[in-house]
Amino acid sequence: MDAVTLKDVVKIYKMGKVEVPALKGVSFSVEKGEMVSIIGPSGSGKSTLLYMMGTLDKPTKGEVYIDEVEVSKLKGNELAELRAKKIGFVFQFFNLIPRMNALKNIALPMTFLGISKKEREERALELLEMVGLKDRWNHRPSELSGGEQQRVAIARALANNPSIILADEPTGNLDTKTGKEIIELLVALNKEKNQTIVIVTHEPGIAEKCRRIIHLKDGLIQKDEVKPS
Amino acid sequence: MLKLIFKMAFRDFIMRKARTILTILGVAIGIATVVSLVSISTGTKAQMEKSLAGLADFMVSPSSNAFGTGSKMDYTYYLYIRGFPEVEAAAPYLEGILAVNNKLSLIIGLDPSIDAIHSSPIKEGRSINWSAKEAVAGYAAAQSLNLKVNMILHISKGPGYKGEDFKLVSILERTGGFIDGEIYIPLQYMQRIMKAEGKINGVIIKLKSPNLANSFKQRIKKNLPDLEVFSPGTIMENIGEVLSLLDSVLLAISGVSLLVGVTSVLSTMITNVIEKTREIGVMKAIGASRRQILTIFLFQSVIVCLIGGILGVFFSIGVSPFLEQQISLASGISFQAVYSPELVLGAIALSCLLGVASGFIPSWKAANIQPVEALKYE
Numbered sequence: 001m002d003a004v005t006l007k008d009v010v011k012i013y014k015m016g017k018v019e020v021p022a023l024k025g026v027s028f029s030v031e032k033g034e035m036v037s038i039i040g041p042s043g044s045g046k047s048t049l050l051y052m053m054g055t056l057d058k059p060t061k062g063e064v065y066i067d068e069v070e071v072s073k074l075k076g077n078e079l080a081e082l083r084a085k086k087i088g089f090v091f092q093f094f095n096l097i098p099r100m101n102a103l104k105n106i107a108l109p110m111t112f113l114g115i116s117k118k119e120r121e122e123r124a125l126e127l128l129e130m131v132g133l134k135d136r137w138n139h140r141p142s143e144l145s146g147g148e149q150q151r152v153a154i155a156r157a158l159a160n161n162p163s164i165i166l167a168d169e170p171t172g173n174l175d176t177k178t179g180k181e182i183i184e185l186l187v188a189l190n191k192e193k194n195q196t197i198v199i200v201t202h203e204p205g206i207a208e209k210c211r212r213i214i215h216l217k218d219g220l221i222q223k224d225e226v227k228p229s
Numbered sequence: 230m231l232k233l234i235f236k237m238a239f240r241d242f243i244m245r246k247a248r249t250i251l252t253i254l255g256v257a258i259g260i261a262t263v264v265s266l267v268s269i270s271t272g273t274k275a276q277m278e279k280s281l282a283g284l285a286d287f288m289v290s291p292s293s294n295a296f297g298t299g300s301k302m303d304y305t306y307y308l309y310i311r312g313f314p315e316v317e318a319a320a321p322y323l324e325g326i327l328a329v330n331n332k333l334s335l336i337i338g339l340d341p342s343i344d345a346i347h348s349s350p351i352k353e354g355r356s357i358n359w360s361a362k363e364a365v366a367g368y369a370a371a372q373s374l375n376l377k378v379n380m381i382l383h384i385s386k387g388p389g390y391k392g393e394d395f396k397l398v399s400i401l402e403r404t405g406g407f408i409d410g411e412i413y414i415p416l417q418y419m420q421r422i423m424k425a426e427g428k429i430n431g432v433i434i435k436l437k438s439p440n441l442a443n444s445f446k447q448r449i450k451k452n453l454p455d456l457e458v459f460s461p462g463t464i465m466e467n468i469g470e471v472l473s474l475l476d477s478v479l480l481a482i483s484g485v486s487l488l489v490g491v492t493s494v495l496s497t498m499i500t501n502v503i504e505k506t507r508e509i510g511v512m513k514a515i516g517a518s519r520r521q522i523l524t525i526f527l528f529q530s531v532i533v534c535l536i537g538g539i540l541g542v543f544f545s546i547g548v549s550p551f552l553e554q555q556i557s558l559a560s561g562i563s564f565q566a567v568y569s570p571e572l573v574l575g576a577i578a579l580s581c582l583l584g585v586a587s588g589f590i591p592s593w594k595a596a597n598i599q600p601v602e603a604l605k606y607e
Contacts, residue, residue, distance in 0.1 A: 056514055056600040077518045084516020091604070095511040099240040111233045112516040156515065 002029040002068065003164045003196040004053050009062035011048050011219075022048040024219040025062070030164065030198060035190040037199045037207035040216035046200045047168055049216065053198060054087050054166045055079050067163050084112045088157025090167035094149040096141040102128060102152045103137040109159040127155035131185065147178035154185060164196040165189075171206055183209050237525050239532075241501065249533065252497040256537025256580060257544055259490030263483040264545035264576045265552060268566035270472070270479050272553075275567055277468050279406055287442070289449060290431025292457045301428040306453065310432050313448055315441035318345035321429040323419050331388040332374055335411050338419020346435045349408055354378040354399030357413065364395040365413040368403035373410075373558050376400065384414065384422060392422055410560065487579075490537070491587040498530050498591035502598075509595050510603025523596035530588020531581055538580020542573055 011023040022045045030036050030053075040046045051057040052064055055071050064071045066086050074082060088109075089095075096105045106124040115123075128134045131151040133144075141149050150170060157165050167186065171179030187209055189195040199210060207213045215223040241249075289310060291300040307321040320343040327336045341359045349365075357365050364384075366376050376382070376397055385392025395414055403409055420426050436445060446458045502509070509522055549566045556564040 051601050054514065056604070077520065080513070080516055080518035080521075083514065089514045091511075095507070095514075095604070097508060097511070099237075108233075108512070109515040112512075112518070112521060117232075160516070 001032050002065070003032045003034070004198070005029040005063075005065040005068075006049075006052065007063040007065075009049075009052055009059045009064060011045070011052065011057070012060045021219055023052070023059070026216075026219070026221055027062075028214060028221065028224060030196060032163070032196050033190070033194040034212060035187065035197045035199075035210045036212045036214060037201055037210040038214045038216055039201055039204065039207040040222075042202060044216045045219040046202075046216050050166050050168050050198065050200045053164070054089060055083055080112070084109055085160055086163040088159070088162040088165040090150070090153050090157050090165060090170045092169040092172040094141065094146070094153045094173070096149055096152055096156070098141050101138045101140050102133060102144065102155075105141070105152055106156045106159055109156060113160060123159065124155070127158055128152075130158075131155045145178075146174050147181060150174060150178075150182050151185065154182070154189075158189075158195070164198060167197065167199045169201055170199060171201070171203070179206070235528070237529075241529060245501075248497055248500070252493050252533050253537040253540065255493030256490040256534050256583065257540040259486040259583075260538045260541025260576050260580050261544040261548075262486040262541075263579070264542055264568075264572060265549070265566070266479040266483055267572055268545065268549065268568050269552065269556070270476055271567040271569070271572070272565055273475070274472055276564060277465065277472070279404075287434040287436065287445070288431050288459045289434060289453075289456050290459065292455060301425060301430055302456070304427050304429055306456070307429060307432045310434070310449075310453075313445065315436050315445040315448070316434055317437040318342065318435040320346050320433045321416060322431060322433060323416060323423065323425060323429045325419070325423050327422065328385045328388045328390065328392070329374055329382050329412060331383075333388070334370055334374060336384060336419065337411050337413050338416040338423075339413055340416040343433070346433055349404065350402040351399045352402045354397075357398055357415075359415045361415070362393065362395050362418060363398045363415070365399050365401060366397055367401050367409040367411045369409035369557055370412050371400040382412070384412075386422060386424075393418060487583065490534075491583055494530055494533060494584065494587035495591065497533070498526065498588050499594075501529065502526065502591045502595045505595070506598060506603045506606040509598050510600045510606065513598070513600040514604065519596040522598075523592045526592035526595045527585065527588045530592065531584030534580045534584030534587070535577065538577050538583070541580070542576050 006029070007027050009023055009026045010021070013020045013022055026045075026049060038046045038049060048057065052059055053066075055064070055066065055074075058072065066082060069082070071079070071082070096102075097108065100108070103121065103124045106127055107120040110120040110123065125134065125137065128137050131154055133148060133151055133155075136144065136148065139148075141152070144152065150173075154165075154170075157167075165186070170186070171182055174182060183199075183206055186197055186199065190197050197210075199206065201207055212224070212226045214221055215225070289306075291302050301323070304321060307319060310316065311319040320339060322343075323338040325336055326333050328334075329336070339359075352368065354365075357363050364382050366374070370376070378397055378400060380397045382395045382397055383392055384395055395418070401408060416429070420428060434445070436442060442460065449456055449458050512522060546568060549568070553564050553566055
């Protein structure tokens with residue numbers, strides 16, 4: 001079963017009267033349990049592609065399916081619910097809510113689904129333990145290192161047991177050693193929990209960690225390679 | 230979810246203390262202005278009703294002279310009117326703004342006939358002897374002129390004029406009516422000071438029965454066409470017109486101060502939304518719906534306005550003794566602002582409404598931010 005499917009997705013941005021194509025017709029599927037990296041130079045459309053998969057942006061043309069549901073048919077609130085339930089985002093700049101401690105940041109996506117406080121906190125603590133930060137549950141983002149913040153962000157992405165985790169340059173703001181640890185955490189999640197993960201990166205070293213690598217250039221898939229297992 | 234909204238709103242306040250306090254102050258001042266103005270307006274109306282309730286049934290005085298401070302009539306009119314069959318008791322009066330120990334005050338000259346119409350409870354001192362050079366002061370007049378029983382009052386046409394001395398024999402209880410602001414002296418001396426011997430401003434009438442009002446009015450109209458009959462009702466109507474004009478002025482002032490409050494909340498909320506653009510993007514990305522974002526921001530704005538509203542009400546009640554004192558001093562009537570539960574609840578409801586009105590556009594904007602653009606926002 002596919003976690004995400006894109007069918008001939010085109011995205012054109014309008015800058016005044018000028019039309020700038022970011023994606024020129026991209027089709028592929030990500031199966032459940034896969035770990036895929038999308039690699040390409042800056043401006044190749046990889047972040048746009050990730051946002052399409054995350055339903056944060058709508059394609060100008062083409063279709064996006066999450067768990068075989070076509071996204072363009074959903075209304076605003078249904079989309080929000082889909083994002084809360086099926087998609088977990090990990091950003092380059094962590095994007096944690098500064099005024100909340102680690103536990104509350106992780107519990108936030110569960111709050112949007114109306115999950116009880118007890119359940120939220122239990123789950124958030126579980127996730128904190130999983131990313132190795134149980135002792136730091138009460139620390140605010142400003143009291144955590146970059147690597148720790150990204151671990152919290154990964155835990156937050158996992159909060160509602162999503163079908164897919166979308167990571168946008170998750171190591172882009174970290175030093176090499178910490179970046180490696182974060183990628184290892186994501187690899188472990190994929191291997192041990194069979195978590196579907198898509199990573200957007202421009203670093204070949206990061207892409208190499210995934211079995212499947214989609215090369216993107218000028219808004220088109222150049223190569224879709226799957227390494228033999 | 231509600232708890233989260235509440236917490237997020239409060240965390241924001243704590244993070245932006247100065248801005249929040251200033252916004253709350255803006256709303257508090259607006260609401261305090263409205264509450265004070267309404268309480269003063271209600272107080273004025275209540276005051277007028279109370280004052281007029283204390284008046285005699287009717288007053289007869291020359292036409293277009295409702296309060297009798299202008300044209301005068303001969304004392305003989307009083308003797309004539311007193312004999313009308315409808316009249317139970319009548320009392321002549323002459324009033325004027327005179328200097329009491331060189332300070333201007335409203336003085337009424339009366340004679341013993343007033344005792345059959347009015348009896349005002351004495352707070353301190355004894356009853357006046359209408360044939361002696363004695364005076365009685367209303368509660369507010371005594372306070373504003375700092376008068377004490379047994380003091381000698383020098384009453385003259387104006388500061389610096391030569392006048393006559395009166396012994397203050399009593400100060401009246403506070404009635405809440407016109408009486409509070411007046412000083413009474415015997416009519417004959419009043420006429421002498423005002424150089425109006427044989428003249429009065431009008432006659433206070435007590436009818437034998439309220440049913441005789443029309444017949445009394447007809448008789449005056451027929452026999453004394455240059456005089457007019459004023460009843461508390463007609464006076465109330467005239468005052469009502471003035472008060473409704475006052476109300477419109479107060480409404481306009483309230484409107485302006487509320488507009489200032491709305492603007493300050495609006496600008497704070499817009500700044501909040503702009504500052505949180507990225508955060509809104511993140512929240513949307515992790516599953517917050519438009520309605521949830523809208524509620525968070527709308528709630529913030531309502532909370533700010535509600536706190537401002539409650540503070541405003543307290544502030545208004547806090548300064549009311551000062552306002553009452555100032556108005557009493559200026560008008561010579563002991564004034565009391567009226568704070569009804571309806572006014573307090575209305576003000577709090579108004580502040581919530583203000584929160585919704587001023588927070589809606591920024592909250593709507595926040596709810597409709599495109600997550601992709603918001604996430605790129607620096």
